[in-house]
Amino acid sequence: MNNSKGIHVYNEIGKLKTVLLHRPGNEIENLIPKYLKRLLFDDIAYLTQAQKEHDKFSKILTENGVEVLYLTDLINEALIDNKVRKSFIYDFFNEVKITSKNLRNTLMKYLNNMSSTELVRTLISGIKVEAVPSLKNKSLADMVREKVEYPFYLDPIPNLYFQRDPFASIGSGISLNVMSTPTRRRETLFAHYIFKYHPRFKEVIKWYERTYEFPIEGGDILVLSPKILAIGISQRTTPEAIEIIASRLFKSNESFETVLAFDIPRTRAYMHLDTVFTMVDYEQFTIHPGIEKPLNVYSIRKSNKNDLYIKFEQSKLSDILKKYLNLSEVNLIRCGGGDYIAAGREQWSDGSNTLAISPGVVVCYDRNYVTNQVLRQNGIKVLEIPSYELSRGRGGPRCMSMPIIREDI
Ligand SMILES: NC(=[NH2+])NCCC[C@H](N)C(=O)O
Numbered sequence: 001m002n003n004s005k006g007i008h009v010y011n012e013i014g015k016l017k018t019v020l021l022h023r024p025g026n027e028i029e030n031l032i033p034k035y036l037k038r039l040l041f042d043d044i045a046y047l048t049q050a051q052k053e054h055d056k057f058s059k060i061l062t063e064n065g066v067e068v069l070y071l072t073d074l075i076n077e078a079l080i081d082n083k084v085r086k087s088f089i090y091d092f093f094n095e096v097k098i099t100s101k102n103l104r105n106t107l108m109k110y111l112n113n114m115s116s117t118e119l120v121r122t123l124i125s126g127i128k129v130e131a132v133p134s135l136k137n138k139s140l141a142d143m144v145r146e147k148v149e150y151p152f153y154l155d156p157i158p159n160l161y162f163q164r165d166p167f168a169s170i171g172s173g174i175s176l177n178v179m180s181t182p183t184r185r186r187e188t189l190f191a192h193y194i195f196k197y198h199p200r201f202k203e204v205i206k207w208y209e210r211t212y213e214f215p216i217e218g219g220d221i222l223v224l225s226p227k228i229l230a231i232g233i234s235q236r237t238t239p240e241a242i243e244i245i246a247s248r249l250f251k252s253n254e255s256f257e258t259v260l261a262f263d264i265p266r267t268r269a270y271m272h273l274d275t276v277f278t279m280v281d282y283e284q285f286t287i288h289p290g291i292e293k294p295l296n297v298y299s300i301r302k303s304n305k306n307d308l309y310i311k312f313e314q315s316k317l318s319d320i321l322k323k324y325l326n327l328s329e330v331n332l333i334r335c336g337g338g339d340y341i342a343a344g345r346e347q348w349s350d351g352s353n354t355l356a357i358s359p360g361v362v363v364c365y366d367r368n369y370v371t372n373q374v375l376r377q378n379g380i381k382v383l384e385i386p387s388y389e390l391s392r393g394r395g396g397p398r399c400m401s402m403p404i405i406r407e408d409i
Contacts, residue, residue, distance in 0.1 A: 006204050008405045009169035010226040012279040013356040015407040022071040022161045024050045026125035030156035041158050043392040050389035057385045076116045078197040095186045100141040126156035162395045163402045167191040168218035171254040173205035180215035180236040207248045216241035219272025226255040228324050232273025235266040250302040263296040274398050281360040283327045286352040288335045335371050342370040350396025363397040
């Protein structure tokens with residue numbers, strides 16, 4: 001592991017130096033069709049294949065000089081102190097509303113017998129009722145719970161391999177996000193403990209906290225330049241959260257001057273801005289044609305009196321990007337080459353969700369061959385990873401990764 005401390009992310013495309021991933025594990029094997037919708041997954045995935053694909057993703061990154069950190073390692077390193085470990089477990093119980101004293105004690109005993117690695121793995125993959133010794137002296141809540149015949153005390157966390165979302169690196173700090181659905185809220189506990197206790201990360205400043213009121217998720221946050229952020233107003237991210245982050249950033253010593261808020265349609269297929277718009281080179285972006293017409297963009301800037309100055313941007317997207325990023329040309333590369341059918345199909349499997357590892361070099365799913373071809377025609381180097389299973393969770397290479405350090409450009 002390299003020794004650089006903290007976070008450094010001032011752009012979307014500068015050479016990626018360090019990135020955070022989570023390799024999918026048994027949480028995927030605990031999904032059943034009945035609960036898919038609530039757990040925000042679209043199909044039953046085959047874990048062995050998903051892991052192969054994820055390992056390939058990680059290998060491509062490593063081969064390109066990126067330091068890959070795994071969430072499970074960081075959290076293990078953060079939980080060394082026994083008191084911290086206990087409070088992490090209690091936070092999990094509180095998050096899923098395990099309130100019965102008896103059940104809390106029984107589960108605590110069950111978890112306390114585990115090594116730290118096992119504990120973390122279990123909290124992620126879920127706790128099956130049958131795995132825990134049966135309760136003695138049941139409370140009313142325990143009895144009611146038993147009648148429901150739900151197989152888990154703790155649900156699996158199948159979306160954890162989408163490390164883009166629970167927190168987002170912005171400049172030298174992070175937004176510790178408020179997830180919009182209950183199923184993903186436990187995910188932010190990992191970041192909460194890492195950024196509080198891990199020696200490498202505990203000094204990092206937070207622009208947003210998981211206890212705030214308004215949802216915001218990392219897939220909506222794009223650091224376009226040291227001065228400009230783009231944040232989606234989406235199914236998952238609220239305008240109120242964007243205002244709070246903007247004003248925290250503008251009051252800090254950071255270089256950010258403008259937040260462009262992209263108002264995108266609220267739909268499952270476009271749950272975050274990065275499912276329809278990513279940056280691939282200095283002046284090139286991918287975009288899903290399905291959002292171009294309904295897109296409204298607002299600019300948020302610092303006004304003199306420490307207030308926010310908010311304006312609706314009248315121009316078309318390429319002109320807005322030219323103006324704020326100081327570019328003479330902007331090329332919007334359309335998902336599926338702009339073809340209605342290909343764009344719809346490939347966006348669904350994250351064709352516009354690219355992860356840039358340096359200017360003009362991106363990691364993409366192999367299945368989106370139309371979009372990948374168009375990217376190449378525009379001079380972009382596309383590194384493909386297999387995507388039979390990973391794509392069933394509705395997220396691509398950008399969704400699966402959180403940059404920790406990027407080189408400035
Ligand atoms: N940054 C992203 N686009 N992440 C995709 C997350 C997908 C995940 N199944 C969810 O619905 O939350």
